[in-house]
Amino acid sequence: MIDRHPLHPSRLPGGRLRMSWLLLTLALAVGLWAAPAQAQKKISFAYPSVTDMGDIPSLLAWKLLAEKGYEVTPRVFAKTELAVQAVVRGDTDIGAAASIAVVKAIEQGMDLRIIGEQVKNEWQLMTPASIRDPKQLEGKRVAYHGPFTVTEALVKWMAKHYSIRPQWMIIPGSEVRAEALMRGQIDATPAEIADVVNVLESRPGAFHVLISYARIFPNLHGTVYVARTDVLQKQPEMVEAMLEAVLRMHRQIEENPGVVTEQAPKLLSGQKPSQMAAIAKDYRDLKIWEVNGGLDRARNEESLKFYIDSGLVKKQLKTEQVYATEPLERVLRRIGRR
Secondary structure, eight states, rough: OOOOOOOOGGGSHHHHHHHHHHHHHHHHHHHHHHHHHHHHHHHHHHHSSSOGGGGHHHHHHHHHHHHHHHHEEEEESSSSSHHHHHHHHHHSSSSEEHHHHHHHHHHHHHEEEEEEEEOOOEEEEEEEETSSSSGGGGEEEEEEEEEEEEEHHHHHHEEEEHOOOEEEEEOOOOOHHHHHHHTOOOOOOOOHHHHHHHHHHHSSTTTTEEEEEHHHSTTTTTEEEEEHHHHHHHOOOHHHHHHHHHHHHHHHHHHHHHHHHHHHHHSSSSSHHHHHHHHHHHHHHEEEEEHHHHHHHHHHHHHHHHHHHTSSOOOOOOHHHOOOHHHHHHHHHHOOOO
């Protein structure tokens, strides 16, 4: 004889109790089935610094994802490497980071892949107006963000290209370096478009753009989206939903640049409203937000070669070791290329 559990339906008196057991069992089964699906609807995202103009499409994309049932939790980190580490550790699912920082992490054995581009290379070298030739920066104070950043790669390229030896200084934050430039504490620095506009407007005629890296290296990846390979394998729908939402915002902004000037004051703090239109125009003219996601073989190879040639990357990495283009390609098959 089988000794059934005292709460088995056959041991319960009355149909109502039997029905209660069945409903409880069904509820538990549904709950167990629904839990993983609910977990897949959550996205934790790492930003590498205080959000700025380049982050506007992603900030707006989170609203699109909310309409599809995704809950995005943005986390802001003080440094690029901290954002990369958060993705590596699994503290976040996806993140944004300087492309060189991701490449360096992969070179060191981290199981990461670049899955899309957040913003193209937008950096411009600012100096006092009296400096008209990069060779004049010999021995001068040139500041960049930090080790293994796009800014380091660009200024080290400049030094090698013009055969000069500046006095290197590390000052995190484009806006901090722009302020240091205006105060005479440094002689040159790569600055983001928003900070270039701020300097030129605040001190007209005193400073200028000596080198537009954005125009010299238009194919160099700036800030990219990065994910672990296990996330790409286990949560492809989430990754593709995120990429599609971002691309839709890039395209919406391309068609209607007014979206930036309208939304920026709501999403960002510290940016002067009078500068929004100028910044948005520069972003659009330089096509900073790429409508097809920014990953193609030519750009991937060119960006990787630039970092290897600059000496920041020692290993001869292959593009497939750095980039996972399949999620973006699937998205583009659905929404089309432009």
